[in-house]
Amino acid sequence: xxxxxEEYCNEHxxxxxxxxxxxxxxxxxxxxxxxxxxxxxxxxxxxKEVGKGTGLGLATxxxxxKQNNGFINVHSEPGLGSTFKIYLPRLVDDKKTDKAVPExxxxxxxxxxxxxxxxxxxxxxxxxMMLERKGYSVISAATPAEAVEKAKNHSGAIDLxxxxxxxxxxxxxxxxxxxxxxxxDIGLLFMSGYTADVIAHQGVLDDxxxxxxxxxxxxxxxxxxxxLLDMASDTAQQ
Numbered sequence: 001x002x003x004x005x006e007e008y009c010n011e012h013x014x015x016x017x018x019x020x021x022x023x024x025x026x027x028x029x030x031x032x033x034x035x036x037x038x039x040x041x042x043x044x045x046x047x048k049e050v051g052k053g054t055g056l057g058l059a060t061x062x063x064x065x066k067q068n069n070g071f072i073n074v075h076s077e078p079g080l081g082s083t084f085k086i087y088l089p090r091l092v093d094d095k096k097t098d099k100a101v102p103e104x105x106x107x108x109x110x111x112x113x114x115x116x117x118x119x120x121x122x123x124x125x126x127x128x129m130m131l132e133r134k135g136y137s138v139i140s141a142a143t144p145a146e147a148v149e150k151a152k153n154h155s156g157a158i159d160l161x162x163x164x165x166x167x168x169x170x171x172x173x174x175x176x177x178x179x180x181x182x183x184x185d186i187g188l189l190f191m192s193g194y195t196a197d198v199i200a201h202q203g204v205l206d207d208x209x210x211x212x213x214x215x216x217x218x219x220x221x222x223x224x225x226x227x228l229l230d231m232a233s234d235t236a237q238q
Contacts, residue, residue: 021088024083025086027082032077032078042059045059069088073085115163115179117142123164130218134225143169148182159187164191173190185232
């Protein structure tokens with residue numbers, strides 16, 4: 001369990017004083033040059049060809065670690081693989097303190113139809129399961145093109161589009177434009193692994209739109225969905 005003092009951190013850039021738990025991951029791949037390392041955690045930076053990567057994977061990890069007051073150290077050289085070391089603050093259990101955990105209000109479900117678009121199969125499957133457990137009818141699509149096709153072929157109403165922001169074929173905003181042309185009254189909920197301000201800065205998310213950050217809990221996600229559907233219902237009745 002690493003412990004870093006002020007003197008050590010002054011001599012090692014990026015390190016933070018304190019007690020930490022270390023999670024280390026290494027590979028024997030091609031490694032990275034200095035230019036890649038300098039931009040490694042930059043949102044939307046990727047060495048993959050167009051359409052093969054979004055550049056948000058490591059940026060998301062970096063954001064999660066920073067939000068938990070930790071830091072990441074990376075060592076890599078071309079031809080020698082890479083090692084990522086994630087340092088998270090050690091939690092000291094204070095048995096003298098009785099901290100009551102506030103109960104979260106359980107979000108109600110519904111019977112509306114939701115068009116769910118997510119290019120990561122695991123997240124698509126998990127989110128669909130969460131929504132169906134709450135009673136919603138879910139039309140799931142792994143690509144924007146599939147989502148548009150299913151929307152065109154659907155005979156009933158679609159009440160909400162829940163879409164990832166950054167996908168290989170087109171971004172969520174452009175997809176929403178095509179879906180709203182088919183269903184003008186549809187609600188919109190965007191999701192991403194990175195924060196809303198970063199996505200907005202890149203021009204792929206308009207200000208003021210409904211957004212939820214991944215990873216999200218079932219309670220938070222279903223509460224957000226219910227809130228948007230209720231808002232749409234209230235607007236339609238006015």
